[in-house]
Amino acid sequence: MEPNISYCNSLKGKSINPFWGRTDYKAADEIQLPLHNRQPVPAFTTLPPPPDARFVGRPEITTWLRQKFERSLTRVALVGPAGVGKSQIALQYAHQVRQSSPNTFVFWIEASNRTHFENAFRDIASRLQLPGHDDPDTDALPLVSSWLSQPQNGTWLMVVDSIENTDIFYCRKNSHARCVGRSCLPTSPNGSIIFTSQNPSCLLLEMLDGDLKFYNATYKVPVMNIYQAFQLLRNELDDGLADNPSRMADLVYALGREPRSIAQAAKVLNFRGLKISEMSNSEEFGDLWPKEPNETQRRSDLPRAWHRNFQLLRQQRSQAVDLLYLMSFVSGPQRKIPKLALVSFAKRLGKFRDHGIGQEPVIDCLDQEIAFLKQNHILMETDDGEHIILAPFVGFCTQMWLFYLCEQERWKCRLLYIMAHEYSSGAWDSWEAFNQLDDCLQAILSLKIWSRFDRLNAATITLSLASYRSNQGRFEEAESLLRRVIEIRGQLLGSDDLETIRAMENIGTLFQVQGKLSEAEQTLRLVLEVREKVLGREHKDTLCNAFALANVLLKLGDFSEAEQRHRETLATRLQVLGKDHFHTLLSLDGLGETLRLVGDLEESERTLHRAVDGKVRALGAENPHTLSSVYGLAATLVCQGKYEHAEKWYRQGLEGCDKVLGRDHPTTQIGAHGLIHALKKQNKYGEACRVKQSFFGECISGATDSLGFVGQNEVIGPTHRCHIDIRVGL
Secondary structure, three states: OOOOHHHHOOOOOOOOOOOOOOOOOOOOOOOOOOOOEEEEEEEEOOOOOOOOOOOOOHHHHHHHHHHHHHHHOOEEEEOOOOOOHHHHHHHHHHHHHHOOOOOOOOEEOOOHHHHHHHHHHHHHHHHHOOOOOOOOOOOOOHHHHHHHOHHHHEEEEEEEEEOOOOHHHHHOOOOOOHHOOOOOOOOOOOOEEEEEOOOOOHHHHHHOOOOOOHHOEOOOOOOOOOOHHHHHHHHHHOOOOOOHHHHHHHHHHHOOOOOOHHHHHHHHHHHHOOOHHHOOOOOHHHHHHHOOOOHHHHHOOOHHHHHHHHHHHHHHHHHHHHHHHHHOOOOOOOOOEHHHHHHHHHOOOOHOOOOOOOHHHHHHHHHHHHHHHHHHOEEEEOOOOOOEEEEEEHHHHHHHHHHHOHHHHHHHHHHHHHHHHOOOOOOOHHHHHHHHHHHHHHHHHHHOHHHHHHHHHHHHHHHHHHHHHHHHHHHHHHHHHHHHHHHHHHHHHHHOOOOHHHHHHHHHHHHHHOOOOHHHHHHHHHEEEHHHHHOOOOOOHHHHHHHHHHHHHHHHOOOHHHHHHHHHHHHHHHOOOOOHHHHHHHHHHHHHHHHHHHHHHHHHHHHHHHHHHHHHHHOOOOOHHHHHHHHHHHHHHHOOOOOHHHHHHHHHHHHHHHHEEEEEEEHHHHHHHHHHHHHHHHHOOOHHHHHHHHHHHHOOOOOOHHHHHHHHOOOHHHHHHHHHHHHOOO
C-alpha cells in the first residue's frame, strides 16, 4: 500500500513523515473504520463506563467525527474550555464505535500528566502480553505504539483525553531509535486517535505530523445550545426540584450553558433539596454557595476539573491568575469588564511593576497575560479589544477557588484598595474613564464588605461615583450615594472627618443645583462652621465651602453678603494660592457674576476678563470651565449694550462647547441662545435665524425660552448649572 503523500509535495523546508495513506475499506456498520485481517489478539476496550441515561448528546459533533474518519483522517481533536463536554462527547463516540464494531480495539488514555499517560499504556501492554511489559524499567509507550502501528494487528481507536503538555508523548529513554525526536503515538492507516485539550496550539505538531489535511481536523467545542442545556439541567435534577421552567432557563443561561457547570449546579441543588423556584437570585449563584466554611465542603463544591485548572494556571502564569482573581469579583451575566480596569489592576500589582517603570511596560505585560488566558479559554475579548468577557461560571469557580484557599477577603480588599486609589475623583478630565467603569464600579460596591479598611475604600469609590453622577445630571442618585458615604464614614470616623464633611458639602451643592436653595444654604453654613473649626479660615477646603455658600446667597438674592464673601474668598485665595490657581479663577468668576447683578458692569467686565485670561493659561481654551467664563463675560457685555463684542465671545464659547461637549449639551445650547440674542440686538435677524435653525430647528422660538429650556434638562452638570439664569445675559 502506497502512503498518501501527495498533499505534502509542495511543502518546502518541512520534514513530513508520511505514515498514513488513503486506503479503500468497507463501512463498519454505523461508524466506518478501516478493516484488516482477523485479530491475533481478541479486541478489548479500556474505556470508562459510558455516560448515564441523563447524558444529553451532541449529535452535530459525533456526526463531524464520523465524517472525518470516513474521509481517512486518522487524527482529530476536540478543543475548548473546561466544562464544555469534550471528554463526554469523545467517550460517547468511543462507546458507539465499540458497539458497532466489536472487533475494534478502543483505548482510553488519560493524558493530564505523565504518570496517568504511562499507566494507561502499561495497562494496554499488559493486556496484550507484549514482551517486556512486566519489566518496570521498560517504557511501555514504544511497545504499544509499535504493536498498534502494524496493520495486521487489527483496527483500533484511541482517545487521548485532557492533554496539557505534549511532552508526555515522547519516550523517557533514548533506547528506542524509532522514538528519538518525535512522538511515540502509534501511526497506522487502520487506527485513529481523538485528542481532547483546552489548548489547540499544543496539538498542532501532533496533528500535522502526517498530512496538511490535518489543518481542518480540529473541532472547537462550543457550549450547549439553550435547548440542550435546559434538557441537561432537567435530567440532572432530582424529582420535584425542576418546578419552574422559566427560572431553569435563566439558570442555564447564567451558567453559560456549560455542561459541567450545569451538572455541578444540579449536584448542589440536589444535595440541599432546593427547588428552582426557591432560588433567590440564580444569575448571581447566591444559593449555590456553601453554607458551612469547612475544608471538606470547600473541596466538594468546587468542580474537580477547575481545581486542577487553577493549580496548573498558577504554575504557568501566576500574574494571569492574579488578574483572574480580581476580575472574578466584577464578572456577571452579560457584563463586559473594561480593559481600563485591567490596566488599573496591573499598575497596582507588584509582579507587573517588576517588568519596568511606566505604563507602557505594564500594558505590554498585561496583553501577554490576557493572550494566555484567551488561549486557555478562560476569557474572551470583544471585537474592538476594549472589553473582556469572563464567562459567568468561570467567575463563580474562581470565587469558589478563593473561598477554598481562604483568600477571598484578601483579594476583595486588594480590589477595593486599587479602585479607591485609581479613581478617587469624579472631575471632568476623568469622566470618560468613569463612563467606561460605571458598571464595574457598581458591581464592586454591591459586594458584601465587612472590614473597616474595606468599608472606607468603598466609601471613597462611592464618593467619586457620586461626583460623576452629579456631573451626569443624575442628582437623586448622586444624593443617595453621598448619604451612603456620610453614613459609612460617620460611623467609622465621626462627624468631624474631612471626607464626611466633603460629602455633606457636595449634598449642599446638589441642593443648589436642584433649586433647593434654603436646604443648600443651611447645609453649606453647617459645613463651613465645621471646616473653620477643624481646618482654619485659610484652608483651601474652607475657602471652597465659603465660595459655594456665596453662590447660594447670590441665588437667594442676598447680594450684599454674597459680594462680601466672594471678595473675602478671592483676596484669601490670591494670597494663599496665587493668581493662576483654579480656585482663584473660580472666585474671579463668582465675583464677576455678583458685580453684574448688583449693577457694577465695568468692574464685572474687568473681573471676568481676568478669569477668562487666567483659565486659558491654566486650563486651555476648550476646557468647560474656561467656556463657562467666556459665557459669563459675554453676558456682561450684553448687559452693557456691547453686542458686537458679546457676539464675538459667544461665538468663541459656542465653538468650543460644540467641539468638547457636543451640540446637544445644554451648555452648548445656552451659548446658542446667547448668540441669537446678541445677533437680534444688532438687527442681524438672518444670521440669528441660521444659528437657530442649526442648533434648534423649529423647536424653540427664541432666546427668551433659554431659562425654561435649561431648567427642564436633566443632564447638565453642577459646574454649568450654578449660574444658568445669569449666563445668557437677558
